[in-house]
Amino acid sequence: MLIAFNKPMNVLSQFTSEGKWRGLKDWIDVPGVYAAGRLDRDSEGLLLLTDDGRLQARITDPRAKMPKTYYALVEGRPSQDAINRLCEGVSLKDGPTRPAKVAAVPAPDWLWPRDPPVRLRKTVPDAWLRLTITEGRNRQVRRMCAAVGLPCLRLIRTQIGDWTLDGLAPGQWRRIAP
Structure with missing residues (x-):
């Protein structure tokens, strides 16, 4: 089952x-x-x-390298360099990550309200990324985003395999x- x-x-x-x-x-x-x-x-x-x-x-x-896809709301505007670094894999305290598939995307149209809501700050921009990884380390996507200067504000996994x-x-x- x-x-x-x-x-x-x-x-x-x-x-x-x-x-x-x-x-x-x-x-x-x-x-x-x-x-x-x-x-x-x-x-x-x-x-x-x-x-x-x-x-x-x-x-x-x-x-098994089963792909897992996430939508991440990040603080800041992702530069092409930050996206490239995520795609290539970044170094974390527990070692380098495998390469990821990463794209800046518009806010998902299927998105439900979060409880509690994400605290929005008018002076700090945010953006959505779609990331697919083939690992599953503790808080990996959050740590990867932080490593390239994009703190994760909300994280939603949408697909496994x-x-x-x-x-x-x-x-x-x-x-x-x-």
Whole structure:
């Protein structure tokens, strides 16, 4: 079994809650499934859950190089140099990243309001990037953007491999074909 879940902001990628942060059990009442990978508490979007250990390993194993696509709202205007650096891979404290596919894009027309909303500052511009990576390090996209001078204000994962978030509102889930 494979489940696609649109994880809302401030939800943990685990079934148990911790302090003020809610867990997956508040949304998904399917026994025997567990998250195939993680999505940070302050990130939103596609989280896959499965009861199949081999599928979970295929989704999460860095050697599989499964592409993951994100939309990132960043502070500042991305220069071509910053985009090129992201595309080539950047050096982080835990080593260089693999090359990424990166493009500056308009704000997505399917975007839902975030709760709480992103704090907008009238004197600081922001922009959207679409990034596809083939790794899954802790807070990787946020750290990559920061490394090129573009702090990430909002991060939404929209695709893992061929599986997408299409048609799922925050907090909704559906069974999908593995």
